[in-house]
Amino acid sequence: MGFLEGVIKFITRKHDRSGKDEKVYYVEGPNGEKKYLLNPDQRGRKYANELHEKKDIFTKQRLSNTQLAYRSGYLRSRSDNAKAYQKNKVKKAEARKAKKGGN
Numbered sequence: 001m002g003f004l005e006g007v008i009k010f011i012t013r014k015h016d017r018s019g020k021d022e023k024v025y026y027v028e029g030p031n032g033e034k035k036y037l038l039n040p041d042q043r044g045r046k047y048a049n050e051l052h053e054k055k056d057i058f059t060k061q062r063l064s065n066t067q068l069a070y071r072s073g074y075l076r077s078r079s080d081n082a083k084a085y086q087k088n089k090v091k092k093a094e095a096r097k098a099k100k101g102g103n
Helices: 040-053 065-102
Strands: 008-014 021-028 034-037
Touching: 040 065
Parallel strands: none
Antiparallel strands: 008 021, 021 034
């Protein structure tokens, strides 16, 4: 039985910034190991906290240099994508404004 055949369960924990409860879903494998299913926002917050503490939040183990680099790269790529999205949004708005003004 693999992880995909397991039952999806969830735990409730406090959101880092808002303090509201949020559900974190996981699948429990045949040997009792848990695989957490995080959305991009949750994964980004988890990675940022782990970079700060230099250990995994769920397993409490120290992260290797490779794991730290991966987390840093993930956060950098999200930041780069957000900047590109904002820039394209401004360009589209300016194009719409120019098109309206031209009529």
